Amino acid sequence: MALNIRRLDSRDAGFDATLAAVLAFEAGEDAAIDQAVAGILADVKTRGDAAVLDYTRRFDRLDAQHAPNVEALELRADELDRALDGLEPARRHALETAAARVRAFHEKQATESGTHSWQYTEADGTMLGQKVTPLDRVGIYVPGGKAAYPSSVLMNAIPASVAGVREIVMVVPTPGGVRNDLVLAAARLGRVDRVFTIGGAQAVGALAYGTRTVPAVDKIVGPGNAYVACAKRRVFGTVGIDMIAGPSEILVICDGTTDPRWVAMDLFSQAEHDELAQSILLCPDAAYLDAVQAAADALLPTMPRQAVIRASLEGRGALIQVRDMAEACAIANRIAPEHLEISAAAPAQWAEQIRHAGAIFLGRFSSESLGDYCAGPNHVLPTSRTARFSSPLGVYDFIKRSSLIQVSEQGAMTLGRIAAELAYGEGLQAHARSAELRMETLAAPDPAA
Amino acid sequence: MALNIRRLDSRDAGFDATLAAVLAFEAGEDAAIDQAVAGILADVKTRGDAAVLDYTRRFDRLDAQHAPNVEALELRADELDRALDGLEPARRHALETAAARVRAFHEKQATESGTHSWQYTEADGTMLGQKVTPLDRVGIYVPGGKAAYPSSVLMNAIPASVAGVREIVMVVPTPGGVRNDLVLAAARLGRVDRVFTIGGAQAVGALAYGTRTVPAVDKIVGPGNAYVACAKRRVFGTVGIDMIAGPSEILVICDGTTDPRWVAMDLFSQAEHDELAQSILLCPDAAYLDAVQAAADALLPTMPRQAVIRASLEGRGALIQVRDMAEACAIANRIAPEHLEISAAAPAQWAEQIRHAGAIFLGRFSSESLGDYCAGPNHVLPTSRTARFSSPLGVYDFIKRSSLIQVSEQGAMTLGRIAAELAYGEGLQAHARSAELRMETLAAPDPAA
Numbered sequence: 001m002a003l004n005i006r007r008l009d010s011r012d013a014g015f016d017a018t019l020a021a022v023l024a025f026e027a028g029e030d031a032a033i034d035q036a037v038a039g040i041l042a043d044v045k046t047r048g049d050a051a052v053l054d055y056t057r058r059f060d061r062l063d064a065q066h067a068p069n070v071e072a073l074e075l076r077a078d079e080l081d082r083a084l085d086g087l088e089p090a091r092r093h094a095l096e097t098a099a100a101r102v103r104a105f106h107e108k109q110a111t112e113s114g115t116h117s118w119q120y121t122e123a124d125g126t127m128l129g130q131k132v133t134p135l136d137r138v139g140i141y142v143p144g145g146k147a148a149y150p151s152s153v154l155m156n157a158i159p160a161s162v163a164g165v166r167e168i169v170m171v172v173p174t175p176g177g178v179r180n181d182l183v184l185a186a187a188r189l190g191r192v193d194r195v196f197t198i199g200g201a202q203a204v205g206a207l208a209y210g211t212r213t214v215p216a217v218d219k220i221v222g223p224g225n226a227y228v229a230c231a232k233r234r235v236f237g238t239v240g241i242d243m244i245a246g247p248s249e250i251l252v253i254c255d256g257t258t259d260p261r262w263v264a265m266d267l268f269s270q271a272e273h274d275e276l277a278q279s280i281l282l283c284p285d286a287a288y289l290d291a292v293q294a295a296a297d298a299l300l301p302t303m304p305r306q307a308v309i310r311a312s313l314e315g316r317g318a319l320i321q322v323r324d325m326a327e328a329c330a331i332a333n334r335i336a337p338e339h340l341e342i343s344a345a346a347p348a349q350w351a352e353q354i355r356h357a358g359a360i361f362l363g364r365f366s367s368e369s370l371g372d373y374c375a376g377p378n379h380v381l382p383t384s385r386t387a388r389f390s391s392p393l394g395v396y397d398f399i400k401r402s403s404l405i406q407v408s409e410q411g412a413m414t415l416g417r418i419a420a421e422l423a424y425g426e427g428l429q430a431h432a433r434s435a436e437l438r439m440e441t442l443a444a445p446d447p448a449a
Numbered sequence: 450m451a452l453n454i455r456r457l458d459s460r461d462a463g464f465d466a467t468l469a470a471v472l473a474f475e476a477g478e479d480a481a482i483d484q485a486v487a488g489i490l491a492d493v494k495t496r497g498d499a500a501v502l503d504y505t506r507r508f509d510r511l512d513a514q515h516a517p518n519v520e521a522l523e524l525r526a527d528e529l530d531r532a533l534d535g536l537e538p539a540r541r542h543a544l545e546t547a548a549a550r551v552r553a554f555h556e557k558q559a560t561e562s563g564t565h566s567w568q569y570t571e572a573d574g575t576m577l578g579q580k581v582t583p584l585d586r587v588g589i590y591v592p593g594g595k596a597a598y599p600s601s602v603l604m605n606a607i608p609a610s611v612a613g614v615r616e617i618v619m620v621v622p623t624p625g626g627v628r629n630d631l632v633l634a635a636a637r638l639g640r641v642d643r644v645f646t647i648g649g650a651q652a653v654g655a656l657a658y659g660t661r662t663v664p665a666v667d668k669i670v671g672p673g674n675a676y677v678a679c680a681k682r683r684v685f686g687t688v689g690i691d692m693i694a695g696p697s698e699i700l701v702i703c704d705g706t707t708d709p710r711w712v713a714m715d716l717f718s719q720a721e722h723d724e725l726a727q728s729i730l731l732c733p734d735a736a737y738l739d740a741v742q743a744a745a746d747a748l749l750p751t752m753p754r755q756a757v758i759r760a761s762l763e764g765r766g767a768l769i770q771v772r773d774m775a776e777a778c779a780i781a782n783r784i785a786p787e788h789l790e791i792s793a794a795a796p797a798q799w800a801e802q803i804r805h806a807g808a809i810f811l812g813r814f815s816s817e818s819l820g821d822y823c824a825g826p827n828h829v830l831p832t833s834r835t836a837r838f839s840s841p842l843g844v845y846d847f848i849k850r851s852s853l854i855q856v857s858e859q860g861a862m863t864l865g866r867i868a869a870e871l872a873y874g875e876g877l878q879a880h881a882r883s884a885e886l887r888m889e890t891l892a893a894p895d896p897a898a
Contacts (some may be wrong), residue, residue, distance in 0.1 A: 003541070003885070004831075072618075073784075090870055091870055091874055093870075094866075094867045094870035094871050094874075095871065097867050098867055098871060105577055105630075108567075108577075109568060109579065110713035112563055112565075112567040112579070113562075113563030113579075114561055114563030114845070115563070118557075118561040119714055120557060126552055126824070128557075128824060128825050128826060129812075130558065130561070130562075130826075131800070131803075131805050131809065133805075135757070135837070135838055136804065136805075136837065136850060148875075149875050150874070150875070151871060151875065152525070182874055182875075188773070209507075217885075218837040218838045219838045225860065236694070237833070237835065237866065239835075239838065240835070240838035244686070249480065250630075253511050258893060259886070261886055262883070262886050262887060265879060265882050265886055266883050268879035268882075268883070269508055269877070269880045269882075269883045271879070272877055272879040272880070273877075274879070277825040301853040301881055302882075303878060304859075304878050305877075305878065305879065324797050347855070351853070354580075354851070355582050355585065356582075356585075356851075357851045358851060358852065359852035359853075359854060360580065360851050360852065360853055360854070361574075361854050361855075361856075362853065362854065362855035363856070364887075365856045365857065365858055365860070365861040365870075365887055366854050366856040366861075367853055367856075367861075367883045367884055367887060368866050368883070369848075369866075369868050369869075369872060369880040369881070369883045369884050370580075370854070370856055370860075370861070370864045370865065370884060371551070371735070371852070371854050372868070372880060373867060373868040373871045373872065374864050374868050375575070375577060375854045375856065375864060375869045375872070375896035376577050376854075377577060377579075377852035377853075378852065379786055382849075384686070386454075386686065386689070387849065387851065388585065388667040388689075388849075389584055389667045389668045389688065389849055390689060390849055391849045391850035391851075392852050393850075394850070394851060396563070396845070400831075400836065400837075400838055400839055400840045401840035401841060401843070402803070402805075402806045402807065402808060402809050402836065402840075402841075403807065403808035403809065403820070403826035403827065403830070403841050404800070404811065404812050404826075405808060405809070405811065405815050405819070405820050405824045405825075405826055406796070406806075406810075406811035406812050406815055407800075407810075407812070407814045407815040407816075407819055407824065408814065409814055411819075411820070412814040412815075412816075415819045415823050416816075416819065416826060417543075418543045418546050418822060418823045419816075419818050419819050419821070419822040419823050420543075420545055420818075421539055421543035422540075422544065422547060422599070422600060422822045422823070423545050423818060423821075423822065425540055425599070425631055426598050426599070426600065426631075427598075427753075427754075428718070428721060428722075428754075429752060429753050429754065430714060430717035430718040430720070430721040430752055430758065431718045431721070431818040431821060431822075432753075432818070433714050433717075433718075433748075433752075434711070434714040434715050434717070434718045434816045434817070434818045435816055435818050435819060436811075437708070437714055438711060438814055439708055441708065446772060
């Protein structure tokens with residue numbers, strides 16, 4: 001049965017409203033989940049290890065023999081080594097190459113992204129600047145079960161490691177006691193320091209508040225289910241968090257000269273993640289849109305995840321005819337997609353017109369899947385139009401800055417006068433007097449002179 | 450009546466627990482406020498201008514003559530000019546000097562903080578990098594009434610302006626129709642593009658969703674009351690927001706050689722903000738702590754805001770004797786204060802030991818009040834221990850990054866093999882096929898050859 005992907009034309013009346021409706025995604029907040037999570041977090045905060053143990057036994061179906069205490073749920077370093085050593089050689093090589101490339105990119109990012117301290121001195125001796133320090137300790141949440149992605153371990157751990165975070169603590173549930181060796185090997189390559197086989201809201205609580213066994217961290221990153229997302233929202237403020245991700249998205253802009261099968265498969269590669277994932281193609285050439293539709297129809301039966309792909313493409317996908325490539329770029333800026341492929345000859349001219357996208361893949365050989373695994377840039381990207389104001393996960397998410405202000409005696413006179421004037425204007429007299437007391441002392445004749 | 454500030458000693462049994470109790474601050478969530486805000490936001494989203502107008506008339510006590518429609522609530526550019534021109538010369542000079550210094554610091558910050566695009570090309574022709582773009586449009590919330598701080602206007606608008614944000618939209622309520630000329634003059638100096646005299650949750654909703662008259666922005670920054678803070682939390686995701694600030698804090702580390710009146714007044718300058726503000730002094734010298742207590746007692750009657758200062762210092766303040774300056778630095782890292790003054794000879798040796806603080810003021814002439822107004826660095830700083838993972842407001846908050854990935858034909862072969870291997874490992878076959886389709890074409894003999 002042919003794929004019933006919606007077909008739009010930017011010249012149609014009502015196109016803007018139709019596009020807005022296709023893009024609309026409201027992250028539903030489930031009150032029952034929120035209540036459950038609030039209870040789990042409060043319990044972990046109060047009872048610590050005992051609560052973590054109770055929830056882990058219950059939700060991950062572990063008995064007292066396999067989970068006698070939280071200490072027993074920590075993996076030893078040699079268990080990670082063994083997971084890596086046990087991988088089939090081709091897979092190990094692929095994982096190691098991916099880790100090395102991701103590390104190289106993020107090392108370049110560290111040098112280019114202002115993760116260094118700096119200061120300057122003014123004529124009167126006043127020094128101003130910013131001191132940059134890595135976070136002390138970071139927690140990485142890794143889902144267990146079917147959505148266990150070793151690539152996510154690398155993408156979350158490596159920027160923290162490159163930033164110089166002192167300790168990286170990973171949590172990963174092992175439902176029924178089943179471990180994922182590829183995930184553990186990735187933890188080893190990502191230089192994770194400690195791994196606890198716990199998950200859910202109880203793991204988020206343990207990382208946020210700390211327990212006798214699990215150390216409190218300063219920031220929690222990584223994807224998770226609705227319970228984990230809710231728990232991260234709730235502990236935000238006590239610790240930092242990364243963005244709460246919505247469904248994954250790809251927007252392909254094509255000039256009509258790429259093999260239609262390549263574009264169809266790129267749309268599939270996003271659609272296979274999740275029925276709510278969104279794949280959209282923009283092209284000025286109606287015949288090319290037909291060709292992609294035909295290629296998609298021909299390729300779909302070959303895909304093991306065809307049910308998910310169909311649900312995603314028919315529910316949230318779109319093939320859109322645009323006036324020209326410039327209009328395609330304008331629409332891309334409105335969509336602000338997580339992933340943008342510019343599948344065209346001379347793609348740089350179009351990339352220049354893009355202001356909002358998590359990642360821009362230039363040229364027909366740059367399939368999104370290469371970026372997902374091993375090109376080097378991070379695959380944790382802003383979704384749901386948040387690329388308008390946020391960035392890929394990076395080294396800059398694992399550092400923070402402190403302002404440096406050292407005012408000279410002369411500076412205390414000139415700045416003091418300005419500060420006092422403005423402080424009085426705001427009705428904050430102690431602010432004014434704090435500056436003036438120093439000015440009075442500096443202006444007084446030196447008793448020793 | 451002498452100030453009853455709690456006195457602690459780091460050698461006392463139970464000091465850690467006592468300090469933790471002194472620091473504890475739970476930002477209370479008020480369910481009634483949350484419900485009210487949810488209703489206002491939903492109404493603004495649905496009814497737009499009409500809802501904004503209704504709430505503004507009601508909450509800011511404006512009649513239909515003064516608020517006939519939302520257009521009439523926008524200030525014209527010449528009204529800002531007039532506010533600036535009408536300032537008393539000394540105050541105007543102070544405001545202009547502060548604006549120029551804040552701009553100069555943030556321009557330096559822009560060059561030092563990696564707000565430029567970058568890319569590099571690998572041996573096989575694959576290009577990787579990041580494109581940096583400013584946000585399109587930013588909203589600045591400015592409180593009206595008694596807590597109207599022109600310095601906050603400068604501190605929020607200038608980093609956005611330096612980052613290259615295309616349009617800066619300010620909202621400021623004018624309860625009873627009363628405008629604050631110093632705030633409007635600061636908007637002019639901060640290069641704010643548009644000003645609407647609206648406030649509360651309705652203004653946050655208008656900025657987040659857009660109305661016919663108020664343009665939708667990409668990020669909302671700036672302080673506000675509990676309704677505004679709640680509204681910002683609720684629209685987060687639709688737009689970016691800055692941190693939700695807790696009560697302001699100062700920690701002074703003193704080696705006992707600074708005029709005790711200066712330190713007492715610095716503690717006052719934080720305490721006068723708010724009864725929940727926190728002022729703490731650490732010093733190895735018990736006699737010096739006595740001297741600061743005596744200076745505080747002597748100075749308090751001279752302060753117009755003495756009631757607030759007393760409530761703050763007696764409720765949340767502390768004078769703490771420590772073993773030595775190194776221990777003071779260790780405690781400072783535990784507190785992770787918003788403002789840290791190192792009031793000591795040779796302060797740099799101690800600043801080196803500080804990992805967590807919003808701003809570090811070095812040396813006895815660097816009173817916090819200079820930083821609040823005119824030293825140059827931003828006065829919007831992380832509170833409530835969030836300096837462990839977040840930074841002062843800066844140019845970097847008004848830019849975002851897009852990854853750039855342009856894979857060469859050769860790169861598509863080598864990276865494709867790795868990506869396919871890992872994608873099969875994760876059970877994502879469309880990801881693998883997307884890479885393999887390109888490899889198959891590239892590996893096939895050229896039919897034209």
